[in-house]
Amino acid sequence: MDIRTVKTNRDLKxxxxxxxxxxxPSNITVAELCKAALINKTTFxxxxxxxxxxxxxxxxEVFDRFLEGLADKDKLLTEPAGFLSSLLGHMLEEDQALSVxxxxxxxxxxxxxxxxxxxxxxxxxxxxxxxxxxFIIGGLINSLGSYLYTTDWSEKSRKEFVxxxxxxxxxISSVKExxxxxQPKQPQRPYFSDKSFWK
Numbered sequence: 001m002d003i004r005t006v007k008t009n010r011d012l013k014x015x016x017x018x019x020x021x022x023x024x025p026s027n028i029t030v031a032e033l034c035k036a037a038l039i040n041k042t043t044f045x046x047x048x049x050x051x052x053x054x055x056x057x058x059x060x061e062v063f064d065r066f067l068e069g070l071a072d073k074d075k076l077l078t079e080p081a082g083f084l085s086s087l088l089g090h091m092l093e094e095d096q097a098l099s100v101x102x103x104x105x106x107x108x109x110x111x112x113x114x115x116x117x118x119x120x121x122x123x124x125x126x127x128x129x130x131x132x133x134x135f136i137i138g139g140l141i142n143s144l145g146s147y148l149y150t151t152d153w154s155e156k157s158r159k160e161f162v163x164x165x166x167x168x169x170x171x172i173s174s175v176k177e178x179x180x181x182x183q184p185k186q187p188q189r190p191y192f193s194d195k196s197f198w199k
Contacts, residue, residue, distance in 0.1 A: 008047065011037040016058055021096060024103045025055060055100070062100050063111045066090070076116060077136070077173045080166035088158050105148050113141045136169055 015036035019028050030051050034041050048054045067073060072086040091098065101108040120133045147161055 005047070008037075008039055008043060011039060012044070012054070013058060013061075016054070017097070017100065020099045020102065025100050026103050028055075059100050059104075059107060060111075062097050063108065066094050066098065067115060069094070073115075074119060076140075076169070077120065077133075080169040080173075081162055084162040084166055085158075088161065092153065105145065109141050109145050109148075112144075113137055116140075132172065136172055139168065140165060 012033065015033055016025075016028065019025075019032065019036055028051065030041055030044055033051065033054075034044050044054075048057075070086060070090050072079065072082045075083045098108065116137045117133065121130055125133075143161070143165055147157075150157075
């Protein structure tokens with residue numbers, strides 16, 4: 001890749017992350033982004049169709065990086081309390097990076113749901129397994145969505161969220177803790193979309 005392109009992409013990304021920390025990402029315009037990145041709009045449009053395409057790219061990059069740092073990401077069914085504690089703690093740690101999802105929490109939750117589905121389901125999964133995992137993930141995403149829209153991120157509320165949801169997951173799941181950890185599978189057709197399904 002041309003060094004000028006690398007620099008342009010880096011400057012755009014830094015500018016977008018900085019802007020999203022002080023304003024809703026949905027309000028960022030190409031003009032504002034280019035001004036902050038010190039590039040002209042012609043350069044932007046040479047690389048990207050519009051601000052929406054660019055926002056999608058940045059959101060995916062941020063989400064992928066978020067997953068890389070998430071501990072216990074393969075333990076939703078075997079150790080739900082550990083998984084949920086790690087998830088909420090990591091979300092707090094990555095709060096600044098995740099600001100690209102402010103006002104678009106549904107997009108973050110849809111990506112998380114699809115990731116979790118791909119962890120446990122593939123084309124060989126039985127109908128019973130698909131129903132169980134989809135039910136668990138759907139319930140968790142619904143619960144997490146409600147939690148994200150509250151303003152109380154106290155330690156007490158996080159502990160209550162973890163305790164309540166891990167108990168429900170353990171009650172539903174047929175996967176026992178002494179079973180081998182389920183390994184990630186190849187991605188398949190998503191079970192969830194970017195549309196809000198709890199409103």
